[in-house]
Amino acid sequence: MSRLRLLVVLSVLSIIGILAVQAIWVRNAYALRERQFRQSAFIALQDVADEVAKLNRFTLNRYAVTQLSPDYFIVNTDAPIDPTTLETFIQRSLQAHNLITDYEYGIYNCETDRMVYGAYVSTNGLAGSKTRNLPKFPRYTYYFGIRFPNQTAFVTGQLSGLLWSTSAVLLVVLFFGYTLVLVLRQRRLTEVQRDFINNITHELQTPVSTIRIASDVLQTDTITQQPDRLKQYVRILGEESRRLQKQINSVLQLARSQRTGFEFNRVDIDIHELMNLAADTFAPYVRLDLVATGSCLYADRYHLETVLNNLIDNALKYCDKSPCVVLHTRTENNQLIWSVGDNGIGIAPEHQKAIFRQFFRVSSGRTHNVKGFGLGLYYVRQVVRAHNWKLVLSSKPGEGSTFQIICPLSKNVNPLRNDSTLRRLGQLPTHSFITPP
The missing domain is CATH 1.10.287.130 (Signal transduction histidine kinase, dimerisation/phosphotransfer (DHp) domain)
Structure with a gap:
């Protein structure tokens, strides 16, 4: 067992290490590609500035490109520029540097002190009207601004x-x-x-x-x-x-x-009648608390009786004092809720889901002292699921357990007949109790 635990620990650490190295590798590669994009953009936009200077027959004596944000650049032209010509220079320079991505640009007008022209150019070669104002740059008189809104997607595509x-x-x-x-x-x-x-x-x-x-x-x-x-x-x-x-x-x-699978022969069954029979069978340790106004279910009698007997049998086996099992029923929202509660040793929270697994038995030193194969509660859950009922367990160590089953009442049973059955069993108007010793 210790070798397996060591193998699991080493395997988990190896997986974490592999994922961490891969994440660092991807992050560093993305950062590198992002720097390459910005460098290529600098060079491409500097070439555009040189083309504009050559068009206006003068020479730039300094770098013309300034980056204001990760995706926004300002390019100084030192002279007015025709928008159509500028767009041609930009498109040609970006393609030459393999920057095939969308961009939007605007040209600053010193007379109005704003970016008076702008366009959004997509990779399919179509240009549209500018959708937002580009920031100005006070150090230059003649310049244009260009933004790459899809820079992240472009860099990711390179990876x-x-x-x-x-x-x-x-x-x-x-x-x-x-x-x-x-x-x-x-x-x-x-x-x-x-x-x-x-x-x-x-x-x-x-x-x-x-x-x-x-x-x-x-x-x-x-x-x-x-x-x-x-x-x-x-x-x-x-x-x-x-x-x-x-x-x-x-x-x-x-x-x-x-x-x-389970083969069911479903009929209308009075759960109160089954509980009375079970109380007689397991006397004197069972107490009845039957307050449901309707007690008829549409279920398989054999499996339902076996489920009830299994729950009572478990309650008696897992009790380290004088057993007291309470069979309770009540109706709520047209549903019958019946339960089997006990004053036994209880079930720890970490075992409350596992006890319904096949062959599972809580390792408490009582495995061979208490008879059984670990099939009882598994069978109970299978029967409850097959009937489309709901099973709820409430338990605390040392305070006993309560298995509660929620199921719909039978629609084929007349409530008057049900009440007469209860009176015949001695359950109405009072309850039938068997007090433990």
Whole structure:
């Protein structure tokens, strides 16, 4: 286990390192491409200024380009310039330096003290009217301003190869992470399988050993002369064989439900009637608190009764004091809410989702002291899901647990018939209680 944890830690650190290096690489490459763009723009715009100076037959004795922002440049011309000619110079110079991107420009007019002309030129060669005023620059008298609004997209497009390689690295990392998750999941399943084999071996060995001992005793010649002892061992054989049959059926039922799904024979069922029967079966540890005005469900009777019995059985098994199980019902918003609460050991928050997994049992030192395969609550959740009901667990360690199931009332049942059923069961107008010792 320690080796696996070390492998997981090293793998996570490696993934973080790879992603960090890749991120730094992409950032540095973008910064480099951005600097190259600005340098190319400086050179291209300086060539435009030289072309304007040559057109006006004078020579610029200093650099004509000033950058006011990452995407905005001012170019000094020292002379007026025709807009059409300027646009031709700009277009030709940008293409010569492979700056094929949209731009907008404006020419400053000293008479009106504003940028009097502007146009937006796209990469498809079409020019449009200027959509906003470009900032002025007080140091020059004759100049034009140019902005590259798509500079970020242009620079990013220059990194297409790097972005593809980054995507490939991320894909490899995702596959590696998915493989690691599968390995951890497979290890957990292996541990669950090992625990299940240990549990089922322990659970089946006890009744088999008891049956073998009882059969050996029944084969003795003197047993017929002791009728009380004979009855006792016959009773033990019956109880242990039924227990063994129940354990085998639980495993077979689960396997069958996973292969073919649950086969439901849904009928109208009175949950109060089932709870009364369960209270009689698990007496004297069950108390009834049945306040629902309607108690009929449209469900499979066998599976519903098995769910109820499983929840009560778990409540009794996982209790370190005198058990007290409360079966409660109520109606709310045309829904029947019924629950099984107990005063047992409770369930820690980190285990409250895991207990519904197949074969899961909380490692509390009671795994072999408490009988079971870890299938009861998994079966409960599967039945609840198959009925499209909702299962809610409320539990605190040392304070017990409450399993609450929310389901719609049966629409085919007359409430008057339901009330008469309750009165027949002795639940109306008062509740039926069985007080624990």
